[in-house]
Amino acid sequence: MTELCENFGECNLKRIHKTIDLFDNCEVEKMAPHYKLTYFPSKAIGEPIRFLLNYGNLEFEDDRFDRENWPQLKPNMPFGQVPVLEIDGKLTHQSIAIARYLAKKVKLTGENDWEDLEIDSIVDTINDFRQKIALYHYESDTSVKESRKEILFKETIPYYMERFETIAKNNNGHMACAKLTWADMMFAGMLDYFNFMTKGNLIENYPNLQTVVDNVLNIPQIKNWIEKRPQTES
Numbered sequence: 001m002t003e004l005c006e007n008f009g010e011c012n013l014k015r016i017h018k019t020i021d022l023f024d025n026c027e028v029e030k031m032a033p034h035y036k037l038t039y040f041p042s043k044a045i046g047e048p049i050r051f052l053l054n055y056g057n058l059e060f061e062d063d064r065f066d067r068e069n070w071p072q073l074k075p076n077m078p079f080g081q082v083p084v085l086e087i088d089g090k091l092t093h094q095s096i097a098i099a100r101y102l103a104k105k106v107k108l109t110g111e112n113d114w115e116d117l118e119i120d121s122i123v124d125t126i127n128d129f130r131q132k133i134a135l136y137h138y139e140s141d142t143s144v145k146e147s148r149k150e151i152l153f154k155e156t157i158p159y160y161m162e163r164f165e166t167i168a169k170n171n172n173g174h175m176a177c178a179k180l181t182w183a184d185m186m187f188a189g190m191l192d193y194f195n196f197m198t199k200g201n202l203i204e205n206y207p208n209l210q211t212v213v214d215n216v217l218n219i220p221q222i223k224n225w226i227e228k229r230p231q232t233e234s
């Protein structure tokens, strides 16, 4: 009787294991998250997010609101600003945090903490650069704007661009880790905005930064996105 029971138990156990294996190997269709990006009708700091979503073939709702509707929309945003990425109904904010989250999803982060630090530091530096240009561009007092212009164009821009160029050269046409990462998406995604604010072509005399941008813009998903996205100045 004991022997019978043991055989019966063993047999059942094998059956259970087989069922678990079947479940594990089964292609369970997982629902893709629903992404909705809410932003002004421009590229600016929303575009690296759009690049990352496109790079990963992650379908998203590209919600560009009319500027005159902003006062009504603002109170609904977590901190009164955009871009806001809604993920399955949950609102997320801060463009860099969102980009980093998406970079993990589309495998454009570093291999380890050290590489992530390298990426994070250059992304934050690109953001510092953006803020310095924006301080000039959005200044409404013309005399203050004029005084900021001198420092921006003679000192700040060359200072940052020369260092970015050296980084791009040392990283074989990338902004970090000598490979394609989300830092490249941040730089290439925001370049049009930087050029709009400075009314020029910032990378004109920087061949390695041109390579960074070409490397991104030649990715088929990004090429396809650029062809189909709404044409906007900034």
Ligand code: GSH
Residues within 6 Å of the ligand: 044, 045, 074, 080, 081, 082, 083, 093, 094, 095, 096
């Ligand atoms: N640190 C924020 C981020 O990176 O997401 C900055 C967001 C931000 O400055 N958003 C601007 C905005 O919402 C548009 S680029 N401006 C309208 C307002 O503040 O009312």
